[in-house]
Amino acid sequence: MSRIVMKFGGTSVASLERIRAVAAIVRREADAGHSVAVVVSAMAGETNRLAELCSMAGEPAPALDARNVEYDAIVATGEQASAGLLALVMQNLGYRARSWQGWQIPLNTDRAHGKARITNIDDKDIGEAIDTGEIAIVAGFQGVAQDGRIATLGRGGSDTSAVALAAAVKAERCDIYTDVDGVYTTDPRLTKQARRIEKISYEEMLEMASLGAKVLQTRSVELAMAYHVPLRVLSSFDPPDAPGPGTIICDEDDIVEQNIVTTVTPDFDEAAVTILAVPDEPGRAAGIFTALAGANINIDMIVQSASREPGFANISFTTKEGEVDRAVKLLTDEQSKIGFSSLQSDRNVAKVSVIGVGMKSHAGVAATMFNALADKGINIQNISTSEIKISVLINADAAEYAVRVLHEAYGLDQQQPAQV
Numbered sequence: 001m002s003r004i005v006m007k008f009g010g011t012s013v014a015s016l017e018r019i020r021a022v023a024a025i026v027r028r029e030a031d032a033g034h035s036v037a038v039v040v041s042a043m044a045g046e047t048n049r050l051a052e053l054c055s056m057a058g059e060p061a062p063a064l065d066a067r068n069v070e071y072d073a074i075v076a077t078g079e080q081a082s083a084g085l086l087a088l089v090m091q092n093l094g095y096r097a098r099s100w101q102g103w104q105i106p107l108n109t110d111r112a113h114g115k116a117r118i119t120n121i122d123d124k125d126i127g128e129a130i131d132t133g134e135i136a137i138v139a140g141f142q143g144v145a146q147d148g149r150i151a152t153l154g155r156g157g158s159d160t161s162a163v164a165l166a167a168a169v170k171a172e173r174c175d176i177y178t179d180v181d182g183v184y185t186t187d188p189r190l191t192k193q194a195r196r197i198e199k200i201s202y203e204e205m206l207e208m209a210s211l212g213a214k215v216l217q218t219r220s221v222e223l224a225m226a227y228h229v230p231l232r233v234l235s236s237f238d239p240p241d242a243p244g245p246g247t248i249i250c251d252e253d254d255i256v257e258q259n260i261v262t263t264v265t266p267d268f269d270e271a272a273v274t275i276l277a278v279p280d281e282p283g284r285a286a287g288i289f290t291a292l293a294g295a296n297i298n299i300d301m302i303v304q305s306a307s308r309e310p311g312f313a314n315i316s317f318t319t320k321e322g323e324v325d326r327a328v329k330l331l332t333d334e335q336s337k338i339g340f341s342s343l344q345s346d347r348n349v350a351k352v353s354v355i356g357v358g359m360k361s362h363a364g365v366a367a368t369m370f371n372a373l374a375d376k377g378i379n380i381q382n383i384s385t386s387e388i389k390i391s392v393l394i395n396a397d398a399a400e401y402a403v404r405v406l407h408e409a410y411g412l413d414q415q416q417p418a419q420v
Helices: 016-031 045-055 066-075 078-090 125-130 159-167 201-212 218-227 282-296 323-332 359-361 365-375 394-409
Strands: 003-008 035-040 099-101 107-109 118-121 137-139 142-144 150-152 173-178 197-202 233-235 247-250 262-279 299-306 312-320 342-355 382-386 391-394
Touching: 003 159, 016 035, 016 197, 016 365, 035 078, 035 125, 035 159, 035 173, 045 066, 045 078, 066 078, 066 150, 066 312, 078 099, 099 107, 107 159, 107 218, 107 394, 118 159, 125 142, 137 282, 142 159, 159 382, 197 299, 197 323, 197 365, 201 218, 201 262, 201 342, 262 282, 262 323, 262 394, 282 312, 282 323, 299 382, 312 323, 365 394, 391 394
Parallel strands: 003 035, 003 173, 035 137, 099 137, 107 142, 173 233, 197 247
Antiparallel strands: 107 118, 142 150, 233 247, 262 312, 262 342, 299 312, 342 391, 382 391
16 A cells, blocks of 8 residues: 555644545545545644734743743644544544654654754654554644654644655655645736646745745755655645646656746745945955844845945845844844944835746746836846746835736746747
């Protein structure tokens, strides 16, 4: 029997009615003869509710202490409830099913409570269990640290739990069930022309996840790519007897025909900071970004330009909108040390990216992007690139329009995307 891992997100297990619908999907795979392990998230909104209770009782501290440990003990109960409820429903349907918590597998982590990383998974007990026909229902998002306490993997960690478990048990595939029926050429809410993608590479999916796409958590895609775990994104809202084809996430070599551009991905959770009149000499930029790194503030697009004053430069960067106030305060406190004249922030920005492994071997992708935006009067503030991605920072008010413009410019609204 082949082993498969199935993962269901919060919207998929949001109520007992939804959990019964999930049970019907799990039943389909078990009846097909698979050895099945299921990873579940907490019911939609439950983790937020538990985190709010923790906040009311006393916020977890930034460094590891008893409050972080208790925070993990509290928020992990959401997934445990989902696992137990699904196991009960499966048992009522006549199946052998059992809930598993992270420490029972065990799924071992480091001691970074609240954002723990998986160190290893012992697949012996759970592998033997599912091969005897038991359906293992695993509480996602959690493991056990070296101190023997529950450690959670951070928001979206159930995706990571599922992929790591699939790698450990050498599953044939890992199916991620959510409220969408696959990965699309762009957000379908922004254009009716968005199309579901049949296959997408790990690299492309990783870029999408890191750029704000909410389909999969970034660490889960990294794990899948490292261990060559085939992923499939499906909708748990499709009828169990007629599941949709979904989207397969796999190695680039497994995709017969590569598109030049596969997706257009917007990220509205951006803010820009510009530091004016920084002395143009070695060590000044290092001081800025060392200070930001020390405060765990992630930055993305960086541009240095000449200042109007000779011997000085302006440095701009982007960060998440929720981090911009901290970044501004930190840099203001460091102003005399860094030596800049002033700084300004802008929350009314968005990042729009085009992604595609075909960029590696095709010229003209950037020209198509810049010409399409220029023709519509959309000004570009910052640019960043990778081997398979071009991102631009633009005014947030123009972002949705820019997505539609680029989606059409690259032919993504057609069955066969246009060449550039």
